[in-house]
Amino acid sequence: MFISSPEKVVSTTDDMLRLRESAFAIDMFVVATTWVGLFDHLVASPGPRAAVCKALNIHARPADTMFTLLLSWGLLVEDDHGLRPSALALDHMVAGSANDLRPYYASLKERAGVQDLLYVLQSGHSRTWEARHAGKSEAGNAKEEWTDLMRRPDFARYYTAVMDSRGAVLAPDLARMLQVPGARLLDVAGGSGIYSSAIVARHADVSVTVLERPPVDDVARWHIDQRGLVDRIDVIGADMFADPLPEGFDTHLYTHILHDWTLESGAVLLRKSYAALNAGGQVAIYSAHLDDDKAGPAPVAEYSVLMMYLYEGRCYSVAEMRSLMEQAGFVDIQVSHGIGWRSLITGRKA
Numbered sequence: 185m186f187i188s189s190p191e192k193v194v195s196t197t198d199d200m201l202r203l204r205e206s207a208f209a210i211d212m213f214v215v216a217t218t219w220v221g222l223f224d225h226l227v228a229s230p231g232p233r234a235a236v237c238k239a240l241n242i243h244a245r246p247a248d249t250m251f252t253l254l255l256s257w258g259l260l261v262e263d264d265h266g267l268r269p270s271a272l273a274l275d276h277m278v279a280g281s282a283n284d285l286r287p288y289y290a291s292l293k294e295r296a297g298v299q300d301l302l303y304v305l306q307s308g309h310s311r312t313w314e315a316r317h318a319g320k321s322e323a324g325n326a327k328e329e330w331t332d333l334m335r336r337p338d339f340a341r342y343y344t345a346v347m348d349s350r351g352a353v354l355a356p357d358l359a360r361m362l363q364v365p366g367a368r369l370l371d372v373a374g375g376s377g378i379y380s381s382a383i384v385a386r387h388a389d390v391s392v393t394v395l396e397r398p399p400v401d402d403v404a405r406w407h408i409d410q411r412g413l414v415d416r417i418d419v420i421g422a423d424m425f426a427d428p429l430p431e432g433f434d435t436h437l438y439t440h441i442l443h444d445w446t447l448e449s450g451a452v453l454l455r456k457s458y459a460a461l462n463a464g465g466q467v468a469i470y471s472a473h474l475d476d477d478k479a480g481p482a483p484v485a486e487y488s489v490l491m492m493y494l495y496e497g498r499c500y501s502v503a504e505m506r507s508l509m510e511q512a513g514f515v516d517i518q519v520s521h522g523i524g525w526r527s528l529i530t531g532r533k534a
């Protein structure tokens with residue numbers, strides 16, 4: 185399943201990213217086949233996503249990632265009548281299957297990760313990062329959300345270094361794809377400034393500013409200093425939701441941001457960007473995006489389960505992003521595809 189090369193199971197940088205980003209996918213499959221009984225339900229009652237959620241008492245956001253995952257793996261089929269099991273799923277995963285593998289999977293249903301995903305699927309809550317870092321994991325019971333944890337300098341440093349490690353691999357590819365109109369770029373919630381660093385390395389005339397919520401702004405300054413780029417990259421400490429976005433920029437870049445939050449929060453950010461950008465400026469969204477039909481690609485579908493589990497969001501499709509950008513007023517939407525199943529979606533302020 186995770187093999188992209190016939191010679192070696194893991195042979196490319198993309199494979200190395202995928203191994204980490206697919207970490208929750210198999211557990212989601214076990215949840216679907218055991219606790220939820222998805223395939224058995226769909227044999228009796230094929231139907232649209234919303235109806236299946238209602239019948240099975242599962243929450244739309246996590247369920248969406250489950251359906252997308254199983255579509256991308258070829259175990260579900262979706263058409264005008266809704267969802268139904270594929271021929272392979274019928275052969276192995278429903279009562280009366282010729283080659284019933286359900287008991288084999290059921291032996292994994294008590295695993296902690298499987299139970300956690302079941303909780304998320306039924307409640308719609310994310311598990312954030314709190315279980316390991318705050319030691320409190322019951323929703324609504326003094327749970328510390330990821331955004332709260334990020335207020336702690338120690339967690340902020342730890343988390344920003346995690347994202348910086350991924351960014352060091354991806355940022356040159358983003359800088360390659362990004363056209364930069366005008367002189368000033370704002371890297372909204374830019375983490376360590378790793379993407380800004382790659383952009384100034386490639387675009388000598390561009391002045392770049394990272395906006396980060398304290399205390400991560402100080403963490404970004406530290407990383408930028410380590411890279412010897414304090415003369416090229418400014419840092420502003422601000423809350424992108426609570427504060428107005430600064431004016432005077434020609435590009436607003438969002439790398440791995442909108443997928444952390446709901447579509448509604450994404451719409452808020454894009455409206456704020458549209459209002460603050462210079463005339464003729466652009467918004468640039470860089471993330472792992474699903475195909476318009478939300479049936480793949482499989483690596484993004486797998487990653488979406490992880491995003492859904494740890495954050496309020498999930499991976500969105502290009503069509504979902506295009507619609508959000510157009511609603512905010514952006515035109516001339518363009519999509520470029522990069523390494524690591526990432527894509528860059530840009531839109532111009534009319």
Ligand SMILES: C[S@@+](CC[C@H](N)C(=O)[O-])C[C@H]1O[C@@H](n2cnc3c(N)ncnc32)[C@H](O)[C@@H]1O
Pocket residue numbers: 331334344347348351372373374375376395396397400422423424425426438439440441444
């Ligand atoms: C998933 S990380 C992405 C960081 C970086 N853009 C990247 O691609 O690696 C999300 C970032 O959003 C920042 N963030 C969270 N809430 C924020 C807010 N309200 N205002 C500004 N930044 C925020 C966090 O500090 C964190 O660095």
